[in-house]
Amino acid sequence: MLKSSYSKYELEAGTDEAGRGCLAGPVVAAAVILPIDFKHELLNDSKKLTEKQRNKLRPIIEKEAVAYGVSYVYQKKIDEINILNASILAMHKAIEILKIEPDFIIVDGNKFKKYKNILHETIVKGDGKYLSIAAASVLAKTYRDDYMNNIHMDFSAYNWKKNKGYPTKEHRQAIRDFGSTIHHRKTFKLLPQQLKLDL
DSSP, X not given: OOBSOSSSOSSEEEEEXXXXXXXXXXXXXXXXXXXXXXXXXXXXXXXXXXXXXXXXXXXXXXXXXXXXXXXXXXXXXXHHHOXXXXXXXXXXHHHHTOSSOOSEEEEESSOOOOBTTBEEEEETTGGGTBHHHHHHHHHHHHXXXXXXXXXXXXXXXXXXXXXXXXXXXXXXXXXXXXXXXTTBOTTSOSSXXXXXXXX
């Protein structure tokens, strides 16, 4: 069972990101403040849910949440400041657009920078422990998937509709065959080094 809150504060926001390990596209973060009595039997870490379950949960979270925000940091910025800083920036931007400022922030993972003077706690695998982080993970993942599905239309050779920009064998083969695009993160190792020498 996921817990409803970590702190004693009523306005506790959970935040999480999606797309950190991708070779293309933005990193997307969400922040969610849920009502203290919020419950849903499906809600869990988005990685443990099917695409259908995530898409079913998204409108429920958006309707029931006290406040939510979703933010994108694109590949150019990721290349400028690195993926960790870009992930934290995306989370800060998501918190910033909440219509109510939280009193406390719980963050999935182990790295975060203080946002304003709001107290926070980082929680490893938090998206499988706390409802608000799980809700943020669902929003971040579904919004990012929508974005990748859209840009897939113009770059169908990379099959982002299926791999969402992650470094699958198929995605890497497309980079080999067609090169990188404006959506690729240039500071990422788009192609792995040869593991063995051809003797």
